[in-house]
Amino acid sequence: MDIALQERLQLALTAQRRAFEAERMPSYAVRRDRLERLLKMTRQHGEALAAAMARDFGHRARQESLLADVFTVESGAKHALHRLRRWMKPRRVETPLHFLPARNVLMRQPLGVVGVVAPWNYPYYLAMAPAVAALAAGNRVLIKPSELTPETSALMARIVAEHFAPEEMHVITGDAEVGKAFTQLPFDHLFFTGSTPVGRIVAQAAAKNLTPVTLELGGKSPALVDRSADLGLTASRLAFGKLFNAGQTCVAPDYLLVPRELMEPLTQRLLAEMRRMYPTIAGNADYTSIVSPRHFARLQGLIDDAAQRGARVLRSHVDQPDDRRLVPALLLDVPPDATVMQEEIFGPLLPIVPYDQVDDALAHIHRGDRPLALYWFGQDGAARDRVMAQTHAGGVTVNDCLWHLGQEEQPFGGVGASGMGAYHGEWGFRTFSKEKPLFIQSRFAGTKLFQPPYGATFERL
Numbered sequence: 001m002d003i004a005l006q007e008r009l010q011l012a013l014t015a016q017r018r019a020f021e022a023e024r025m026p027s028y029a030v031r032r033d034r035l036e037r038l039l040k041m042t043r044q045h046g047e048a049l050a051a052a053m054a055r056d057f058g059h060r061a062r063q064e065s066l067l068a069d070v071f072t073v074e075s076g077a078k079h080a081l082h083r084l085r086r087w088m089k090p091r092r093v094e095t096p097l098h099f100l101p102a103r104n105v106l107m108r109q110p111l112g113v114v115g116v117v118a119p120w121n122y123p124y125y126l127a128m129a130p131a132v133a134a135l136a137a138g139n140r141v142l143i144k145p146s147e148l149t150p151e152t153s154a155l156m157a158r159i160v161a162e163h164f165a166p167e168e169m170h171v172i173t174g175d176a177e178v179g180k181a182f183t184q185l186p187f188d189h190l191f192f193t194g195s196t197p198v199g200r201i202v203a204q205a206a207a208k209n210l211t212p213v214t215l216e217l218g219g220k221s222p223a224l225v226d227r228s229a230d231l232g233l234t235a236s237r238l239a240f241g242k243l244f245n246a247g248q249t250c251v252a253p254d255y256l257l258v259p260r261e262l263m264e265p266l267t268q269r270l271l272a273e274m275r276r277m278y279p280t281i282a283g284n285a286d287y288t289s290i291v292s293p294r295h296f297a298r299l300q301g302l303i304d305d306a307a308q309r310g311a312r313v314l315r316s317h318v319d320q321p322d323d324r325r326l327v328p329a330l331l332l333d334v335p336p337d338a339t340v341m342q343e344e345i346f347g348p349l350l351p352i353v354p355y356d357q358v359d360d361a362l363a364h365i366h367r368g369d370r371p372l373a374l375y376w377f378g379q380d381g382a383a384r385d386r387v388m389a390q391t392h393a394g395g396v397t398v399n400d401c402l403w404h405l406g407q408e409e410q411p412f413g414g415v416g417a418s419g420m421g422a423y424h425g426e427w428g429f430r431t432f433s434k435e436k437p438l439f440i441q442s443r444f445a446g447t448k449l450f451q452p453p454y455g456a457t458f459e460r461l
């Protein structure tokens with residue numbers, strides 16, 4: 001273990017903890033000021049962040065960076081600013097008759113120092129969205145961004161240092177070793193976004209300190225196309241959901257479950273939609289590259305493995321780009337033991353699995369871990385309700401992809417292997433707060449009846 005690293009981390013934590021102890025219940029004005037600075041920082045450096053992400057990815061569509069990393073943080077911060085006063089208010093809670101005239105109050109108190117570990121796929125959003133919630137709730141925040149986006153992480157460290165004192169919010173850059181040491185710190189809450197295998201390690205590290213954790217993980221998110229679906233609309237929305245950020249999205253539809261007789265027409269429409277949205281792949285400014293040579297090779301390996309096992313590989317374009325832009329591929333007749341059917345894909349590959357009865361599709365979903373997202377396409381409300389009742393998933397978008405993630409009034413988080421806990425909007429505020437019940441006894445307390453000496457009064461109760 002690197003002692004210097006340990007000391008550096010411990011120092012950062014101690015500075016924040018001392019500052020927190022000097023101000024355990026930051027006022028509305030203090031929190032508002034922090035959120036406003038975060039908003040200002042995001043607005044001021046939005047273009048620079050997009051440029052840094054472009055360098056990190058090889059190519060990252062500017063609009064995707066502005067929409068998914070910059071605008072999302074801005075709107076999350078604005079949402080928190082509008083509701084902050086209400087979120088902070090202690091709540092009156094009902095008191096049972098026999099306890100009156102005592103009162104129940106639920107107080108929301110900051111936890112202290114929060115650690116945030118972020119992945120590379122939306123490097124600014126996934127670091128700053130939890131930070132918005134943690135700051136709104138009155139905490140101090142240490143952030144460990146991903147080493148796979150070094151330019152964005154370095155820029156984030158610089159701009160956070162410009163807009164925040166280190167004991168308010170501070171970024172510590174570094175690789176998995178730094179992540180390991182970081183997650184061993186005795187935080188008051190640890191918020192991890194990343195892969196399921198690393199999530200398991202992080203949960204164990206946190207358990208040693210009894211640090212509560214939120215785990216925002218990944219997995220294979222299915223899209224179930226019902227027989228009642230409008231194929232044109234379905235194809236267009238699936239193509240968008242799969243190819244946004246070149247499929248490097250935690251809630252991207254991982255694979256499709258399609259009625260057998262609709263396989264061929266849907267496949268053709270998907271290819272057509274992909275070509276409509278991206279007339280070319282090579283040199284197309286709208287199409288994002290795969291983040292690293294290792295991930296590119298991994299995805300190519302998934303295609304080769306599926307092909308070797310007899311899958312049909314349909315590429316959407318004939319281009320042969322040389323800059324880690326990966327030409328989308330639809331995979332048909334993929335055997336269940338192909339790696340692409342086992343692992344989260346996290347790229348522009350889409351296996352299409354036929355089903356005969358909806359129960360067969362449900363059985364397929366149930367064989368896997370509980371997914372982060374589930375998509376359902378169709379017009380038949382009863383069929384939809386049945387699938388919703390029979391499946392578990394972190395979140396659902398019906399008749400589209402990804403958009404449930406943008407809802408600040410709804411919780412976002414996984415279930416089972418796709419994670420635990422949730423955030424966004426008030427859900428995030430509560431994640432980073434201790435909801436402390438206060439029972440405020442009255443001078444004239446009925447509970448006196450329960451005091452000894454226990455006699456006849458007690459027996460009559």
Ligand code: NAD
Nearest residue numbers: 118119120145146175176179180194195198216217218250
């Ligand atoms: P990752 O798990 O490899 O890394 C995430 C972060 O953890 C990085 O900062 C990394 O440095 C750090 N880390 C790595 N090893 C560590 C260890 N042993 N201990 C502590 N920290 C460690 O994930 P990734 O490749 O950056 O991101 C992709 C994954 O994240 C996908 O599985 C995706 O589905 C998931 N994801 C989930 C969400 C969500 O909101 N649920 C969002 C985005 C991505």
